[in-house]
Structure formats: C-alpha cells, structure tokens
Amino acid sequence: MAIATVNPATGETLKTFQALDADEVEARLARAAEAFETHRTTGFPERARLLRRAADLLEGDAEEVARVITTEMGKPLPAAAAEVAKCVKTMRWYADHAQALLADEKPYAFDVEDAGASRAFVRYRPMGVVLAVMPWNFPLWQVVRFAAPALMAGNVGLLKHASNVPQTALYLDDLFRRAGYPPGCFQTLLVGSSAIESVLRDERVAAATLTGSEPAGRSVAAIAGDEIMKTVLELGGSDPFVVMPSAELSEAVRTAVTARVQNAGQSCIAAKRFIVHSDVYEEFAARFTERMAALRVGDPMAEGTDVGPLSSEQGRADLEELVEDATAQGATTLCGGRRPPHLERGWYYEPTVLADITPSMRIHREEAFGPVATLYRVADLDEAIAVANDTPFGLSSNAWTNDAAEQERLIADLRAGGVYFNGMTASHPGMPFGGTKRSGYGRELSGHGIKEFCEVTTVWYGARKSSG
Known part of the structure; x- marks a missing residue:
C-alpha cells in the first residue's frame, strides 16, 4: 500500500x-x-x-x-x-x-x-x-x-x-x-x-x-x-456562536470571521452556526457577510492569503453537497457558495454565508468541514439555547453577551464541553479540552x-x- x-x-x-x-x-x-x-x-x-x-x-x-x-x-x-x-x-x-x-x-x-x-x-x-x-x-x-x-x-x-x-x-x-x-x-x-x-x-x-x-x-x-x-x-463539532444584544458587535463580527475560516474552516472547534438575537441580527449579518466575502482565497504559501484550499477533493465535494442541499431547500446564499473561478487547480472553496436555515436541511445537523457559516435569527435567549443545543455534537460553544445573568444561564444550559464568552474557542495546555454527546x-x-x-x-x- x-x-x-x-x-x-x-x-x-x-x-x-x-x-x-x-x-x-x-x-x-x-x-x-x-x-x-x-x-x-x-x-x-x-x-x-x-x-x-x-x-x-x-x-x-x-x-x-x-x-x-x-x-x-x-x-x-x-x-x-x-x-x-x-x-x-x-x-x-x-x-x-x-x-x-x-x-x-x-x-x-x-x-x-x-x-x-x-x-x-x-x-x-x-x-x-x-x-x-x-x-x-x-x-x-x-x-x-x-x-x-x-x-x-x-x-x-x-x-x-x-x-x-x-x-x-x-x-x-x-x-x-x-x-x-x-x-x-x-x-x-x-x-x-x-x-x-x-x-x-x-x-x-x-x-x-x-x-x-x-x-x-x-x-x-x-x-x-x-x-x-x-x-x-x-x-466532530458544530459549535454555536451566540450573539446577544449586549455584545460588543464589532468585536463579535471580527472574531466570528476568524472562528469560522481558521484552517479553511476545517476545525472541530470552529464556530459553525451563528445564532443571533433579532435586535442585532441585520447588522451582524451584513457586517459578517461583508468580511467573509472580502477574504483572500489562494496559495497557502503566498503572503496575504487568508483561506487556503480544503485538504482533499473529497472534502470539498462533501461540503458542496451540504451547500447544494441547503440552497435547494430554500437557504439564502449571502456570499460564496462556489469554487473560486480564478483558481482552476487545487481544492478551493469560497468563504460562504447561508441564511434562512431550517431543521430539514442536512447542514443544520451535520458538520460543515470547510469555510461555510450558517446564520440563525432568534427572538430571545431561550430560543438561542434551543437552537444551539439542536445538534448531535457538543464539543464547545461561543457566547457573546455582557449580561451576567445570561452568562450564568448559558453555562448551565449549553450542552458542550466548553463555554467561551466574548472570545473564540481555543485550546490551551492548562485547560481541559473535550466534548459531550457525539x-x-x-x-x-x-x-x-x-x-x-x-x-x-x-x-x-x-x-x-x-x-x-
């Protein structure tokens, strides 16, 4: 062999x-x-x-x-x-x-x-x-x-x-x-x-x-x-990224982009599902999509490249299947959703933001291992927690809120191995790392x-x- x-x-x-x-x-x-x-x-x-x-x-x-x-x-x-x-x-x-x-x-x-x-x-x-x-x-x-x-x-x-x-x-x-x-x-x-x-x-x-x-x-x-x-x-992981009205929105948007496309999105602890309170949803979605669309996709050896290729041809094909299934069932593509036309060789995929996600779509339950983000609009913290937990995975989670009561509620109710407030999930030698559920x-x-x-x-x- x-x-x-x-x-x-x-x-x-x-x-x-x-x-x-x-x-x-x-x-x-x-x-x-x-x-x-x-x-x-x-x-x-x-x-x-x-x-x-x-x-x-x-x-x-x-x-x-x-x-x-x-x-x-x-x-x-x-x-x-x-x-x-x-x-x-x-x-x-x-x-x-x-x-x-x-x-x-x-x-x-x-x-x-x-x-x-x-x-x-x-x-x-x-x-x-x-x-x-x-x-x-x-x-x-x-x-x-x-x-x-x-x-x-x-x-x-x-x-x-x-x-x-x-x-x-x-x-x-x-x-x-x-x-x-x-x-x-x-x-x-x-x-x-x-x-x-x-x-x-x-x-x-x-x-x-x-x-x-x-x-x-x-x-x-x-x-x-x-x-x-x-x-x-x-x-695997399909980590939620919850954004509540008290969050510092500029920092949340900047971190959200990094959290989704680090390693071309091929990370178990990458934030994948962005669950945003309706009071700040429109602004978050617009700014997040603008930053995702502006990322430079290309040669990973070249200076200034933000997103490199996926690791394999099969990996890209699997990601494309999830996006195609979602869009066929009514998901809205806010940016990306295709192979970069200027890159004919290699296994590249554009940073993508999908909105209007429903539970019937495969991407709602399956892990998207690549630079594809899904956006959810929620009315309150109860709905945010329900959407965050509606996944077979429970590796980690991100939550953006400066409300102490909301923070305590999220610690108690998010079913994940970690809860990271106002920052991006990461691993450190001094902190335990691992998940729950599948x-x-x-x-x-x-x-x-x-x-x-x-x-x-x-x-x-x-x-x-x-x-x-």
Missing part, C-alpha cells in the same frame, strides 16, 4: 511512501512494550529533560516543519508556523508541570485513623503503550497534545497518523528519537486504516486515543470496548488530560498494632 503527500493547492502528488508490512508493525509493537518497562521507571526530571530537548529541536525546525504542514494539508503558512509554536509551548508546559499534576493525592475527607490505616494516598501510574489515531487538520498539534502528557506520565506512544500527512508523521517519529528518547518510546506506524484493528487488539496496547470523524470514533470505540480498553475520543468523551490537556492514561491507584498502609 502506498501512502502519499498530495499538495491540496495543486492536486499534485509530491512524495509516495510504502506502508509498513506486518513484520515491521510487530517489531514496533515489541519495541514499544520493551520501552515502556524502562520509561515508566524514569523520574520526572529525566522525562522533563527529554521533552524540553524535543521542544528545543522542534523550535529550531519551525520554518521547515511549517512548510511541510502547509504542503501536506493546505493551511496558510503563518497558521502552520503558529501551530508549531503552540506545540513547543505545550511541550515545555508539561515538562514544567507534570510532576505536580501527578503528585500523590491525599484522599478528600478521609480520616486515616478512623479507617484503621496508618497512611493512605492515591498515586497515578502510567498505563503502558497508547495508540494515537490522529487527523490531518492540525497534524502536529493533535499529536503533541497527546504525546507530551503521555510521555511525561511515563507512557509510550504509537502514532497512526492520517494517511495524507506522512511527512509530518515521519518527522514526529524522528523528533523524539533525536531528542534522546530510548528506542520505542514514540513510534510512527505508517499504515492504512485497515491495520488499526489488529494493533488495537494486541495485548501489548493498553489504551487508545482518537481525534477524527464520528464514524472513525465509533469503529475504534467498538473494538476497544470489545477488548475492555480505555479510550479518549475527540470527534463529540466524544474524555479530556485532553491540563491535569485532566495527563491523568486519562494513568492508573488511579489506591495505596494503603495498615495501622500498626501495639506489641503490648
């Missing part, structure tokens, strides 16, 4: 790699299991030294790595550079804080003497070999936000990356090797999706994490469930994330009895 880098800006196949055969996969599994037995016994200072070294190397490679990311999946070069910088920051954050995050815990409201013990505490121990099945849209960041905490906890990692970013996957394999990690601590499995099940079912694999589509999550979760294996899933389960980042792949271990010392 061949795994290729295809430039989405041109459709040209640039490099082709041969997938690993079964013997090589077996060899890497064996190395991972062996490496865990050593890596789990290293102290936090040594783990931190290794991770800081990897961060330093990545920082030195930043320009080259950013160009590889842009070439493989199409995001504008400045966005790729920002992704690299975020990875460096997160690696250093975990190197600095993992020991404190995983320190032994005194049980809450637990009386040792009353329980007949001399001492008791909770310790977090690493689980073992963790398989990471990762997507192409943030090909470095998605991996690092798993790898940094997992390695600091004493686990080892196997990466099955998306097949359209093989150079990024191989770079990550090489990065941790150059940083001095023992062989087997982090390895890339350059294989197709059909090879995942056999790896998951291998008794040497202790856990799995997946970021990707709902079908991919269902498949991995089903196999892992059959094996009684711990999993963390971060799946957006998955478990958390990444922060102390919550590093503990996902740890065994929560009760340690108990019996009370000493007097010898008389």
